[in-house]
Amino acid sequence: MKSKECVAMILAGGQGSRLGILTKDVAKPAVPFGGKYRIIDFPLSNCTHSGITTVGVLTQYQPLELNTYIGNGQPWDLDRNDGGVYVLPPYVSAEKGEWYKGTANAIYQNIGFISRFDPEYVVILSGDHIYKMDYSKMIKAHKKANAAATIAVIEVPWEEAPRFGIMNTDDEMNIVEFEEKPQNPKSNLASMGVYVFNWALLKKYLIADENDPKSDNDFGKNIIPKMLGDGNRMLAYKFDGYWKDVGTIQSLWEANMNLLSDNPGYMLDDDDWKIFSRNPAMPPHYLAPEARVKNCYITEGCEIMGDVENSVIFEGVIIEEGAVVRDSVIFPCAHIGKGAVVSKTMIGTNAFIGEGAEIGSESDDAVTDFYNTKICSDGITLIAPEITIENGVKIGVCSMVTQNVKQGTGKKADTDTATA
Amino acid sequence: MENNNTMGLIFSGNPEVNLGELMKVRSLAAVPVGGRYRIIDFMLSNMVNSGIVNVGITTGYKHRSLSDHLGSGKAWDMARKQNGLFILSPPENLDITPRTLEGIDFIDSAMSYLNRSRQEYVMLSDCNTICNIDFDEVIKFHFEKEADITVVCAEAGELTPKELSKNIMLETEEDGRVSDIQVYPKKQNSNLAYMHIFFIKKDFLIDLVGDCLAHDKHSISKDILLANVEKRRIYAYKYEGYRKTIDSIKSFYQFNLELLNSDIRHEVFGTDDSRSIHTKVKDSVPTKYGRDAEVKNSFVADGCCIEGRVENCIIFRGVKIGKNSVVKNSIIMQNSRIMDGCCVENAIFDKEVILCNGKKLVGQITYPLCIGKRTIV
Numbered sequence: 001m002k003s004k005e006c007v008a009m010i011l012a013g014g015q016g017s018r019l020g021i022l023t024k025d026v027a028k029p030a031v032p033f034g035g036k037y038r039i040i041d042f043p044l045s046n047c048t049h050s051g052i053t054t055v056g057v058l059t060q061y062q063p064l065e066l067n068t069y070i071g072n073g074q075p076w077d078l079d080r081n082d083g084g085v086y087v088l089p090p091y092v093s094a095e096k097g098e099w100y101k102g103t104a105n106a107i108y109q110n111i112g113f114i115s116r117f118d119p120e121y122v123v124i125l126s127g128d129h130i131y132k133m134d135y136s137k138m139i140k141a142h143k144k145a146n147a148a149a150t151i152a153v154i155e156v157p158w159e160e161a162p163r164f165g166i167m168n169t170d171d172e173m174n175i176v177e178f179e180e181k182p183q184n185p186k187s188n189l190a191s192m193g194v195y196v197f198n199w200a201l202l203k204k205y206l207i208a209d210e211n212d213p214k215s216d217n218d219f220g221k222n223i224i225p226k227m228l229g230d231g232n233r234m235l236a237y238k239f240d241g242y243w244k245d246v247g248t249i250q251s252l253w254e255a256n257m258n259l260l261s262d263n264p265g266y267m268l269d270d271d272d273w274k275i276f277s278r279n280p281a282m283p284p285h286y287l288a289p290e291a292r293v294k295n296c297y298i299t300e301g302c303e304i305m306g307d308v309e310n311s312v313i314f315e316g317v318i319i320e321e322g323a324v325v326r327d328s329v330i331f332p333c334a335h336i337g338k339g340a341v342v343s344k345t346m347i348g349t350n351a352f353i354g355e356g357a358e359i360g361s362e363s364d365d366a367v368t369d370f371y372n373t374k375i376c377s378d379g380i381t382l383i384a385p386e387i388t389i390e391n392g393v394k395i396g397v398c399s400m401v402t403q404n405v406k407q408g409t410g411k412k413a414d415t416d417t418a419t420a
Numbered sequence: 421m422e423n424n425n426t427m428g429l430i431f432s433g434n435p436e437v438n439l440g441e442l443m444k445v446r447s448l449a450a451v452p453v454g455g456r457y458r459i460i461d462f463m464l465s466n467m468v469n470s471g472i473v474n475v476g477i478t479t480g481y482k483h484r485s486l487s488d489h490l491g492s493g494k495a496w497d498m499a500r501k502q503n504g505l506f507i508l509s510p511p512e513n514l515d516i517t518p519r520t521l522e523g524i525d526f527i528d529s530a531m532s533y534l535n536r537s538r539q540e541y542v543m544l545s546d547c548n549t550i551c552n553i554d555f556d557e558v559i560k561f562h563f564e565k566e567a568d569i570t571v572v573c574a575e576a577g578e579l580t581p582k583e584l585s586k587n588i589m590l591e592t593e594e595d596g597r598v599s600d601i602q603v604y605p606k607k608q609n610s611n612l613a614y615m616h617i618f619f620i621k622k623d624f625l626i627d628l629v630g631d632c633l634a635h636d637k638h639s640i641s642k643d644i645l646l647a648n649v650e651k652r653r654i655y656a657y658k659y660e661g662y663r664k665t666i667d668s669i670k671s672f673y674q675f676n677l678e679l680l681n682s683d684i685r686h687e688v689f690g691t692d693d694s695r696s697i698h699t700k701v702k703d704s705v706p707t708k709y710g711r712d713a714e715v716k717n718s719f720v721a722d723g724c725c726i727e728g729r730v731e732n733c734i735i736f737r738g739v740k741i742g743k744n745s746v747v748k749n750s751i752i753m754q755n756s757r758i759m760d761g762c763c764v765e766n767a768i769f770d771k772e773v774i775l776c777n778g779k780k781l782v783g784q785i786t787y788p789l790c791i792g793k794r795t796i797v
Contacts, residue, residue: 034705284456295711
């Protein structure tokens with residue numbers, strides 16, 4: 001095995017429970033985004049463009065779809081003779097076997113994998129952010145500063161700072177203090193979950209951390225504070241592009257809607273930094289004579305007969321005549337029946353919306369059984385993948401529909417049956 | 421299941437076809453079509469979908485763009501250790517021969533590939549007939565009939581003298597055995613037109629080619645098929661689906677616009693995954709429609725940005741159409757750019773054409789205006 005200067009490890013095992021039904025059967029990094037991508041396409045494409053061609057993807061929660069999606073890494077040019085992409089689930093060895101207990105433990109369990117490449121540096125990434133970033137520039141800064149670790153940070157609005165891990169730095173961007181979700185932040189530089197470490201040093205800390213029974217085995221909670229406490233030089237690397245954590249339904253919806261704004265903050269359509277993805281073999285999309293499309297993102301394989309505005313439409317979606325789709329995100333191969341109305345909704349893969357159904361309805365007679373403001377905040381409605389909503393059913397706003405909904409469900413329909 | 425005993429050979433050119441401006445920079449097989457495809461994609465996908473996974477493609481002049489498009493064959497799942505895609509080099513005498521090379525010359529140029537392949541049978545096809553055909557059926561038919569050669573044909577309907585002069589007509593007996601072949605007849609005696617696809621045992625093909633060349637004969641239709649009508653069992657398999665032969669700017673334009681018909685579109689591209697048409701992947705972003713976009717009855721590929729009015733069009737990947745522009749009945753190829761306030765009707769734009777603000781270009785529906793690659797108007 002030739003040694004590599006740098007190996008990237010993508011933490012992709014998280015459940016992403018705040019994405020509700022979207023992550024019931026798939027890990028968060030495999031959640032669709034932006035019309036033809038999965039969230040993990042972003043860190044994977046960033047790696048390729050940054051010249052990092054040895055990438056480990058740590059999976060744990062519902063890995064089947066993610067593993068299938070990554071496959072041999074060919075869509076990201078990561079099918080290499082030497083290196084390439086590796087999917088790394090937890091495994092059992094002679095002495096013991098266990099799940100990844102935390103982010104640091106996940107890397108700890110793969111010390112053997114990383115050591116095979118004998119790298120100088122290890123880049124740790126998380127598999128659930130939308131951003132375009134050149135890691136090679138960060139590594140350069142890391143080398144130049146002769147740092148033990150470098151953490152990418154981004155300025156966030158002060159009022160949001162308490163939600164993030166905040167880095168307090170000196171004038172030379174050396175990190176002096178790390179605070180996880182501080183109530184009274186001293187800085188608004190939030191950690192992006194992108195770290196560069198000197199491998200030899202990190203390995204020592206990982207082993208020490210593993211031997212500490214009190215540790216949560218987490219980078220943010222344990223490794224970073226420990227390294228800092230020991231007086232290692234740790235650099236904050238400021239990133240000033242677009243970066244979005246899509247951990248909640250609201251932020252996922254917003255990140256999709258951002259694409260439609262005049263200034264989305266980053267160029268998805270950029271030949272020099274394309275986001276690669278596994279492309280389905282589908283023909284171009286067809287817009288019928290009666291179609292109306294305004295301010296939307298539409299991709300291959302769709303057949304649009306209805307009226308679509310401010311929406312992101314994934315591949316293979318069919319929107320029939322008279323259907324109206326507004327401010328929504330429609331995942332692959334969903335079907336919206338004739339005259340259906342879909343407002344501010346995310347519709348899961350292969351879901352079927354019957355004729356004349358209303359999703360995200362504010363009507364008094366709408367079904368409210370699936371009301372779930374914990375997941376569906378900000379007036380967003382969520383329809384699970386593979387679900388059928390029968391003809392004419394109205395689904396109330398802020399619902400998370402997790403099962404098929406038959407005709408006749410809902411208040412008005414109940415009275416109808418009663419009178420009949 | 422893979423058809424382990426059949427290989428494919430596709431002819432990337434056709435000396436009788438000229439698509440004018442569109443073929444100035446590329447061979448017939450590499451002409452862009454249908455929003456994100458090239459002509460070759462259809463026949464090559466048909467082969468792959470039928471489990472024919474050892475396919476050679478002959479080349480002639482201007483094969484750069486074809487080689488570039490096909491690459492390793494990965495997009496068709498044909499980058500393999502065993503079998504896969506073979507882009508054959510042009511015949512050695514391509515430049516020096518005083519006559520135009522014909523089908524048999526191209527088979528001859530593929531001789532070492534044919535000899536080296538393990539398969540016993542060959543499916544040979546032109547590239548410029550667009551259809552979604554299951555070759556398994558053709559092969560099954562061939563063995564059922566115990567044929568020596570099986571040709572694929574389709575009902576022609578009534579042909580004009582001009583169309584007739586480009587067609588090879590077949591007459592068959594009741595069981596499908598070909599009794600007569602008329603190459604470019606003046607008068608229509610039959611309703612069956614040959615689709616330039618045939619199936620044959622490899623050794624037999626090699627013998628025939630050797631024999632033809634020894635007698636200075638070069639035409640597949642005349643010297644392989646017609647010459648053997650009586651001596652050999654040639655059978656005609658009738659293909660029933662949609663087909664379109666692209667042999668002129670007019671038929672090219674017609675085929676593209678016919679894709680706006682949903683039935684034809686679903687048939688050509690296959691409604692289930694096993695019959696889908698593959699092409700080179702470009703990782704373009706989804707297409708963005710602006711707030712003032714008005715798009716009707718159009719077929720639009722990824723990576724476009726459309727802010728104007730588009731009607732009855734085929735829009736390829738990465739096309740930009742500016743505000744207040746109107747584009748009708750047109751085919752706009754990859755990365756072309758129509759700026760603001762333009763008017764385009766009945767036109768074909770090759771790749772990377774730029775139409776500056778406020779320009780107007782109008783062709784005739786029967787005679788579309790064709791703008792060459794990288795033209796700036």
